[in-house]
Amino acid sequence: MGVLIMGIFPATECAELALGRAVLSQPSETVVGVYLYPGPAVAALQFDLLFDPEALTAGEVLAGDNIAAAGKSLAHNEVDAGRLRVLISGFNQNSIAAGPVCTIAFDVGALTEGVYALTLDQAVLSSPSGDSVTVFTGNGGIVLGANPFHTADADLDFAFSAHELDRVIALYTAKAHHCTAGTHDGFAPGTGSSGCAPHHSDYAGGANWRVDFPEMIRLVQFYNLGGYRKNAATEDGFSADPPVAPPLAGKGARQP
Numbered sequence: 001m002g003v004l005i006m007g008i009f010p011a012t013e014c015a016e017l018a019l020g021r022a023v024l025s026q027p028s029e030t031v032v033g034v035y036l037y038p039g040p041a042v043a044a045l046q047f048d049l050l051f052d053p054e055a056l057t058a059g060e061v062l063a064g065d066n067i068a069a070a071g072k073s074l075a076h077n078e079v080d081a082g083r084l085r086v087l088i089s090g091f092n093q094n095s096i097a098a099g100p101v102c103t104i105a106f107d108v109g110a111l112t113e114g115v116y117a118l119t120l121d122q123a124v125l126s127s128p129s130g131d132s133v134t135v136f137t138g139n140g141g142i143v144l145g146a147n148p149f150h151t152a153d154a155d156l157d158f159a160f161s162a163h164e165l166d167r168v169i170a171l172y173t174a175k176a177h178h179c180t181a182g183t184h185d186g187f188a189p190g191t192g193s194s195g196c197a198p199h200h201s202d203y204a205g206g207a208n209w210r211v212d213f214p215e216m217i218r219l220v221q222f223y224n225l226g227g228y229r230k231n232a233a234t235e236d237g238f239s240a241d242p243p244v245a246p247p248l249a250g251k252g253a254r255q256p
């Protein structure tokens with residue numbers, strides 16, 4: 001298994017920037033975070049957040065505590081309909097600590113239940129010395145109505161990427177995980193708060209706040225088989241399946 005995992009996930013030294021998800025029972029205001037993960041030192045960053053302007057209206061953009069702590073400031077502008085540009089920089093070489101770098105408010109006016117994709121585009125990160133930092137970006141979205149997605153399916157496409165699987169393997173390796181507001185999926189390795197709904201990969205015999213080997217292997221199976229779907233007849237509430245189309249939504253909706 002170790003060889004398999006190492007083969008899938010080569011070690012890379014790049015920064016990671018990921019979007020969170022919001023689940024709403026009806027159209028309303030919500031907030032989605034953009035999270036920087038531990039990695040190479042980052043002193044400035046810029047990205048575009050793409051969304052469906054016919055369904056969503058971007059509102060207030062608030063910098064995370066780590067931005068002010070590093071002496072940076074945040075500027076933003078919707079440069080085109082559905083393209084919100086965010087720039088975080090400062091006249092210093094301080095590194096930005098991992099965590100939410102900003103939250104973006106959305107007014108969800110969509111009348112159709114479904115999935116409204118949020119996509120990071122043209123992310124550019126800079127080191128304290130001004131060099132470009134290679135970055136992996138993870139997408140997210142807003143789910144309106146019933147939520148058919150697994151916790152580990154960060155980009156809401158009914159399939160697990162190697163990166164999404166790698167994150168659950170990290171929880172397995174840590175032998176414990178907890179709830180946090182500092183990550184895109186609301187979980188982090190190690191012990192801590194259990195004040196949130198359990199991770200879908202923590203189900204066997206009820207949640208015990210650790211991902212055990214069979215639970216991790218189940219996600220590996222879903223990964224290998226190319227997709228999953230909700231299935232109330234199984235212990236974890238999901239079964240392997242080819243990717244399926246989400247309920248019809250706006251033009252930002254995911255396609256199978």
Ligand SMILES: [Ca+2]
Pocket residue numbers: 152153154155156157158159160161164
């Ligand atoms: Ca996915």
